[in-house]
Amino acid sequence: MANPPRTRAAALAATALLLTSALAGCGEDDPGDEDLTTQELSWKDCPAPSQAQGGGGSPSPLPDDGAWQCATMKAPRDWREPKGDTIGIELIRVKAVGDANRRIGSLIFNFGGPGASGVTTLPSAAEGYEKLRTRYDLVSFDPRGVGRSEPVLCENDQQLDASLQQDGTPDDAAERTELLDGTKEFNAACEKNSKEMLPHVRTTDAARDLDLMRQVLGDDKLHYFGISYGTELGGVYAHLFPKNVGRAVFDAVVDPTKNPEQNSLAQAGGFQLALDNFAEDCTSKAEGCPIGDTPQDVKDRIAKLLKDLDSKPIQGIFPRELTQTAATSGILAALYSKDFWEYLTQGLVEAYDGDGGTLMLLADSNNGRRENGEYSNLIPANVSINCADQKPRYTAGYVERRLPAFRAASNLFGDYMAWAMVGCTDWSVAGAADHPDVSAPGSAPILVVGNTGDPATPYEGARSMVQALGKGVGVELTYKGQGHGAYNSKNKCVQDAVNGYLLDGKVPTAGSVCS
Known part of the structure; x- marks a missing residue:
């Protein structure tokens, strides 16, 4: 994977704080003059x-x-x-x-x-x-x-499950404040629990x-x-x-x-292209496409689903609900490989009937979550490495001014990719460069x-x-x-x-x- 989108659904993954010290690596306090x-x-x-x-x-x-x-x-x-x-x-x-x-x-x-x-x-x-x-x-x-x-350790599993219910594509001031506050809390947890490693x-x-x-x-x-x-x-x-x-x-x-913004914008266009190809493929099959009659119909129905989920989530994997953000994350996960397109089709068919289980499973795979509720440290590490590498720090105001460009690249994924850019804003370590x-x-x-x-x-x-x-x-x-x-x-x-x-x-x- 490459620099996965970092909204609350994809950026704020966590791993339990009760990991043993052995899991944290085999550090030595005094290597002396050893030639490694x-x-x-x-x-x-x-x-x-x-x-x-x-x-x-x-x-x-x-x-x-x-x-x-x-x-x-x-x-x-x-x-x-x-x-x-x-x-x-x-x-x-x-x-x-x-x-x-x-x-x-x-x-x-x-x-x-x-x-x-x-x-x-x-x-x-x-x-x-x-x-x-x-x-x-x-x-x-x-x-x-x-x-x-x-x-790198940040929030615990329960905190992350709660974070994933938040809206990663805010539509108003209250949702924007919630996103920014949640991001700040996650970043502070990373500093608290992994301060020595972050630089x-x-x-x-x-x-x-x-x-x-x-x-x-x-x-x-x-x-x-x-x-x-x-x-x-x-x-x-x-x-x-x-x-x-x-x-x-x-x-x-x-x-x-x-730079990070340019890469995020390119990814918005890249995933939109993959969605276009998925819709073309589904509707070209002789047996018919169960999620739309034409490529545009497929995309229109997905857009409507995401819009509806923004105000009224559906049942996901109990007790969690499938929100707009989780559904977007699941769709993106399935677009990584043509091998997953059949699962995307299945997940959409189920979601249109009110069952968000498959799309949530796809989102969980994107976020490093196992069925037992435990998360790997995939996304804490992703955020930490990216924020240490990348010099730009984007504000909410800047993101809002750039939303039209992201929406032009993808009306479905543009907001999601754009708001991901605030993930490093309150990071405790300065970024190294605009690009490698x-x-x-x-x-x-x-x-x-x-x-x-x-x-x-x-x-x-x-x-x-x-x-x-x-x-x-x-x-x-x-x-x-x-x-x-x-x-x-x-x-x-x-x-x-x-x-x-x-x-x-x-x-x-x-x-x-x-x-």
Whole structure:
């Protein structure tokens, strides 16, 4: 995922305050003069994911009995004081298969967010990257502030459930005050519960962790697969350590040249495009579309549903109601992938009959909420990283002046995306920059893959990334498809190009197109 919309429904996720100190990471108070680059990792069977990681059971072995192993890497809490206190960065790996003499090294994945746990995501996604195991150990990690890597803690689960009933798209002064007060309370809770970590979760910090990881894993170069926000992290790494870049792929590319407002505006247009495509697809089916007769009818009915929910929520998952904001969050979650369109159709059919359960399930997945009511720290981490990275602080008055532009991009999602911009206004840590610096002269080629139908990271971001990386670095590959990302679409053309580069070093022709 890439910088998910941060309204009260999507920004103010929480994790319980009663997490044990062990879950908060493996910090050391006195590392002395230890050279962290020479540390030896102690790989063990992976435990069940913590609540902050999303809960659930321990990862199952891959079909070839590939066992998952986890370890904790020490990293400086503050990279400006590399000999100071350390934190633990949680890693997971499955070893390469096949001829050991052909092993290239480790291929490190970041799946996005920011705020997603790589330790839980990689096992669930690994079968889609199985071919890459023929020459790489597949490795991922919880970035600092995420999961088991000193997770940022804010409000508790009960407070969050209450927050999610608030209106994230205020229509009057009272609703606006409620939104701003709620945002201020959430941000204050983050400062109260995670004050020591908040200044140290910037993407530049995570990039330095990546270079330490490279060395600790024994690789001369960083071989990397970044998806969504992972492309921004990869770009920042390439800027800081251009000579250390090995074979790298950026898929579902964040535009590094846009400020937060510009990215939010682009996302509003991207999700509107995905909704247009969903409506076209539904109404083109021979068996008919149960949620509208024409694409415009589908969108009109969704707009009416959201308008009605603003004043009269319907039953969601007891005891919670499906509000306008929760329904919008659920719709957006389903638009991330064409695979979810059938669930969106189902959820809309049910909602028109007064049952908001499916749309609420989709919203819960977007917010990191499990059926037992526990939240991962996906969104606290997302807010913390974004607010530490992004310099602009948008006021309510500014957002109101920009609403016409957002509504022009999407009449359904514009308000939702615009009001998300107030999330960092009262943040306790100053933001670093308007946008990340990814210029990387001297770097090895980086394969940059853009999807023309990507809602969360619109296609134009891939070309911007190529240009920002600099001449001779970024190599653009276009996929004419739907959904967030290209490699996970299973398109043979895309996978052959990516596999050929990562496994054999074959750089595709710049400007290649797959459909």
